[in-house]
Amino acid sequence: MRTFAKYLAPLMFAAATITLAHAEDVAIVGGTVHTMEDGVVIENGVVIISGDQIEAVGGPDTAVPEGYRVIDATGKQVTPGLMSAFTLIGLEEVSLEGATVDHSLSNTFYTAGFEVAKGFNPDTPIIAINRIEGLTRAVIMPGFGVPFNENNNKSIFPGQAGIIHLGGGNDAVINSQAAVVVYPGVGDVGGARGAVLDYLVGALRESKPAAKRRRGSSASGGPGRFAKSPEDKAALAKVVSGEMPLYVLENKASKILQLLELKEEFEDMNLIILGAAEAWIVADELVEAGVPVVIGPTNNLPSSFDSLAATLYNAARLENAGVEFAIVAGGFSAAHNARLLPQDAGNAVANGLSWQAGLEAITINPAKIFGIDASFGSLTAGKEADVVVWDGDPLEVMTSPDHVFIRGEEIELVSRQTRLRDRYIDLGAEADKPLAYKK
């Protein structure tokens, strides 16, 4: 099971050893195990973790090897770590303080070429604050601009999303080229929605790898009419070839249909729709095109003229139609409160989604949509050991994790917030000395 080679490579990187130094052999026994693989739920199940991987998952008869630490999960629920497909974790510390915001460009010479993950901050307390609630993987996104900045990038291409794990350390970025993001509403295309599509198509066409371009179109190296730099073209070329998905924010049903039509010309392109408030109206078309969506299911107000048909029933209708979808927290902050996604999934369940689909939408589905399901997203032998033991139904609002493992390491359930709480939980302690001495 363990091999020397498997550990040698990580040990050569100092930062990685921080994670693996604490990884141990653990057996979680007695819980209800939601494997998220083919809907299999195992009562009184066993999950065995060795090093950074899941060694075995099975029923109560599964043998626990000698020397493994045993966690009794009787009466508890065991799930994979949660994954959010829309966060700003590590890309901002305080949303309104521009100097701490690293997800948005202004006056830039490139757009789609910008990889936000290169600015990821592994030291932010936001990581621990989210992971103690069960979030272990996250897509980190380009943002909508720096607050109070008049010079924000107005391109429809704000940059590329990345993927992180929340285990800490300097190797947290799993993939810095997870998707090219499109925010059509902020495009500098003249203000008319129809032109956004022209701009997008133009940028994709002129970024096609040379063999696929028509004779006479512009060279791939220089700036194009739409793709501003070689970096932009390189990124968009990967979109055209299907190597990297195009992740487009779109709420309006008719505009989603127009995006689906792009697949006729760019047949290798993998499209993901973000927002998708009105996706339920075009659910059958999404299924036919094989395009997944990422929704904030509690966003049920007609907050813009593009999302007039937003409703709490969106998730349930998508499930009924067979659309593949992931759920993200619809709340206030994509960095600080990415952790709230189980509540959003729970609300979707309260409004007609099946419970199983609710949990899939925050575990295996985002893993599949963003192509990391070979190593994450289900409790399956051989996958990385992101495992959460919950004190009850993970989608409920009054439950929380008792144990969180990320790549085999058990995370201490402590954050800057729990430390503030512990400092102030007894104000009477100030009779002895100021609370600033309580650490």
Added chain:
Amino acid sequence: MTRLRGLLLGASALAIMVAAPATFGQEGEGRAAHSSSYKPMASSPTMITNVNIYDGRGGLIEGGSIIMAGGDIVAVGQNLEAEAGMVIIDGDGQWLTPGIIDVHSHFGVYASPQVKAHADGNEITGANTAEVWAEHGVWPQDPGFARAQAAGVTALQILPGSANLIGGRGVTLKNVPARTVQAMKFPGAPHGVKFACGENPKRVYGQKGQSPFTRMGNVAGYRAAWAKATEYKRSWDQYNEKVSAGEDATPPTRDLQMDTLMGVLNGEILIQNHCYRADDMANIIEVSKEFGFKISAFHHAVESYKIADILAENDICSAMWADWWGFKMEALDGIRENAALVHNAGACAVIHSDSGIGIQRLNQEAAKTVADARKAGLDIPLAEAWSWVSYNAAKALGIEDQTGSLEVGKDADVVLWTANPFSVYARADKVFIDGALVYDMNDEATHAVSDFRLGFPGEGDDR
């Protein structure tokens, strides 16, 4: 589309409001100007049986019933007898509570869709706009009201934003569909007045090179306003004394801004103070002592847990989110147990939304706080926690004698839930306001649709 940007702007809009004394209302055809014209919808005497009840003041009644008639609560308890002709609803072992009250909403003043023309919540033309009233910006056709109704919200305070030190008067509404805001106004509810501490006013005016530029300027701005209001009140008190004594007297010149602040000094208007940081709140308390007024509630009180003892001593409510934090510096120290720690110190805890989405699940927000506090060793009964979204909210708005708890004689503002409302799976099954069924999840005929929605996509969904 630009949801994040919209939310950030919303954050800078987190509001204030100010009130002018109702005593200046002109008597018209039987109704004072600016007063409520609300009339409850038609109702039949109704008994809901076989329910578990959180009464809103910490009480739990298992297997109980409630009787509503004439718009009021007539009886609550176990073993109640129905009278002939009453509508009987079998609660099927589910849960019944007072309606949810949100002390901090911007429905109507920042209505959906969030277009420029709907920005009616911040009069950003001067740091003190105590003279403006939120009710004059409330669009009754905001589709958000119906969404909140379907979530069990029966009353709410609409506040101006927080751009200004003193943003204007707030208005408390019954959450009913209506053609005018007057027909939504909660009868007898005092006005609120929105004050704002901290970052927002100093940023909005500082970047214009105006005062306030700093927190120092903020406090100087409040004190200057109160000093002026104190003189204004003195002139009116002198005038009123002369009139009472039968002497000839000329009334002082009306000042709409000062009317609002005088209303606070006279105890007629309640201060609703946007204030995140503990030290900012402490400074406001000092100003209240200097000028002799009462603070009803600190809103967005992210750091109340640091001074819960001081808030209890001064009988000030804290209106809080369960877990919003970090979007600005003064929100950096938010913790999930804030409301629980405030409650545990004997202070008045309220869960509020400041959000058209969050208002739809204040019950869940209370639930999260209770759960987190339990893990920290602080066990607050769920029946007590319901007061955070009902009785304590009513207290912060000065309407606790009319609503906020299930007590005989109070308005029958009641929600029947499909499950324990501290569960994420609970939905508001039936919502009653003044005894009238305003929403039934299973009866489309009871689903109000605002004018705005007619003819647009999505008209048919109630949630």
